[in-house]
Amino acid sequence: MSPDTRKRHRVLRRVGWILLGTTLSATSFAGITFAGVSTSMADSFAAAPRGSDARAWPTARSVPEGRITVAVAISNAGSVATDVLAPYQVFAESRNMFVYTVAAERRVAPLSGGAHLLPDHTLAEVTDGTMPEPDVVVVPAVTDPAGASEEPLRRWIVERHRKGARILGVCAGSELLAASGLLDGRSATSFWSNLGSLKRSYPKVDWRRGQRYVEDGRVTTTAGVTSGTAGALRVVEELAGEAEATRIGTGLSYPGWTPDGPTAIPANHLALGDMPYALNAAFPWLRPTTAIGLVDGVEEIDAAAAFEGYGGVSFATRTMVIGARDTVTTRHGLVLVTRPAKGDAHGADRFVVPGVKDASGIGTALRGWARRNGLTAELPDGGRRPGEFGFDPVLRDLAEHSDRRTELTTAKFSEYPSAHLELTGASWPWRSTLLAAATLILSIGVGLTPAAIRRTVRRRPTR
DSSP, X not given: OOHHHHHHHHHHHHHHHHHHHHHHHHHHHHHHHHHHHHHHHHHHTOOOOTTGGGSOOOOXXXXXXXXXXXXXXXXXXXXXXXXXXXXXXXXXXXXXXXXXEEESXXXXXXXXXXXXXXXSEEHXXXXXXXXXXXXXXXXXXXXXXXXXXXXXXXXXXXXXXXXXXXXXXXXXXXXXXXXXXTTTTSEEOOOGGGHHHHHXXXXXXXXXXXXXXXXXXXXXXXXXXXXXXHHHHHHHHHHHOHHHHHHHHHHHTOTTOOTTOOOBOOOXXXXXXXXXXXXXXXXOTTOOEEEEEEOTTOOHHHHHHHHIIIIITTOOSEEEEEESSSEEEOTTSXXXXXXXXXXXXXXXXXXXXXXXXXXGGTOHHHHHHHHHTTOOEEOGGGXXXXXXXXXXXXXXXXXXXXXXXXXXXXXXXXXXXXTTOOOOSOSSOHHHHHHHHHHHHHHHHHHHHHHHHHHHHHHSOOO
């Protein structure tokens, strides 16, 4: 073998070892981050509390005559909490409307942020006429919008539209509508981060960026998460009148909303400052646990703010939902399934009670649970100012106890206008950043291992 040939072989071997090491490093880092994201999503859409399926659930409310009927469709596999709860409260606030939730089965369904909801009715009850046909159907983001498991829900929504219902697709709920074919030939919007993939997957839809909501006939779609509030208010305005929408919207205080106001919003794109979203989701280890205490009569948006702010959107903490009993009934009749305030704290580091302004509203059961577990009931709404939306106190609390950058990212990924908030707290999520750095170092070490072994073998003396 000539010297040139040997030299080429050495170069090829060296390149091969470098490629092997790089592949091992990349695979190691990708595997760890994938495991982290899977853990975060599993925590966000947690399994129902033990024994839920065996309980005797309360009977759903009957639909009063003469009301505009709104059905909020949810997935038994998982839906985004605010997409469900915010429009539900908007419509339920109207004296002219009646709202109920509907799913394929009447069994406990997960919501993002560790929450669980008991649907009022089933799809079949509407189909067979047991329940009246809804005038409006709300479609939230669900965990598998285009999957075979949601085909019955997609068919049910298309049939409701064929029979005259208005459709309100909230956030990534537009993907479920697109997968059903209902958006073909229409203009629509969605969560800003999804619009690129939606354009590729559903080219028959005219996807619009930078709009709080888009109306096309009897189909309205909204931008991300909290935009469902504005979309629902628009539907109220159309069906119940401007005065009714103004009354509800003024009471809720969604920033910048006015009836028939402009629908343009910032056309968000991914930026370097959004890194905390990825870091918190990919590196959940060692993060604190927040117990969210719910009381009967809690407003739906206040509860949603806690679910998303502490876990579902921010991924800043692991969350669990605690109630005085197995269930909590919200102000407008939703049944949320909770862990009863018994036993230990399940690893909780904080105990936060949303929607309550003073300690007298917590109740003896939750106060006793906190005291037995050495926790203090913290009330973000205790500092809530007049004219603030339900997300404001939670986002301020998130910045103070996590960091300001996580709060800003959470607001952006919720498409919530939070520039008016005065924030305190750390500047950056250092826990997840340090874990990412440690993972990178570990992955590089894995990639260097084959070369280190090779050098060790080559240096070993022969006999």
